[in-house]
Amino acid sequence: MLSPDALLQDLNTFGFIFECLCIRDIKVYSSAVGGRVSYYHDRYGLEADCVLQLADGRYALIEFKLGSRDIDDGAAHLLELRQLIKKSNAEKRAKLREPELLLVITGGEMAYTRSDGVKIVPIGCLRD
Numbered sequence: 001m002l003s004p005d006a007l008l009q010d011l012n013t014f015g016f017i018f019e020c021l022c023i024r025d026i027k028v029y030s031s032a033v034g035g036r037v038s039y040y041h042d043r044y045g046l047e048a049d050c051v052l053q054l055a056d057g058r059y060a061l062i063e064f065k066l067g068s069r070d071i072d073d074g075a076a077h078l079l080e081l082r083q084l085i086k087k088s089n090a091e092k093r094a095k096l097r098e099p100e101l102l103l104v105i106t107g108g109e110m111a112y113t114r115s116d117g118v119k120i121v122p123i124g125c126l127r128d
Contacts (some may be wrong), residue, residue: 011066018123019064022048022105025126026062030054031059060101068108075118078102 008127015047027037034055043045061081082099089095102118111121 010093015064015066018066018107019049022123025123026052029031029126032044040081044084046077046084048078057097059097060099060103061099062103062105062108064105066107068090068106071104072102072105073121074104074121075102075114075116079116112128 004085023037026035030037030052030060036053038051038053039047039049040051040061048061052062053059061078063078065071065074078099079102082102083097086100087107089098103119104118104120105126106120106122108122109124111119111125114118
């Protein structure tokens with residue numbers, strides 16, 4: 001039986017539920033400005049839990065991390081993706097737009113910007 005206590009004992013499942021909750025919120029809030037939400041995974045194993053693209057072409061790469069211990073891993077994935085885009089742009093004529101925002105959404109209580117530019121934002125800060 002799934003209960004709040006059971007979820008606290010199974011943080012992996014709770015993390016998936018947290019990710020779905022975040023994606024739902026982002027879809028709702030971004031739809032007011034024509035935003036689209038998708039997912040990124042490539043053949044090298046790089047992924048972003050969420051890609052939020054606005055109608056003008058700007059986009060954000062987003063990771064969801066329930067616990068603060070995983071924030072560094074989420075930020076590292078996002079920075080790796082941005083570096084891959086920069087590398088691709090240096091090697092090709094057709095340039096890919098770089099992400100406007102690298103964001104880790106957490107279950108924490110404090111929002112801040114890391115020294116590498118990745119924004120850390122609690123889910124409670126998401127709103128229209």
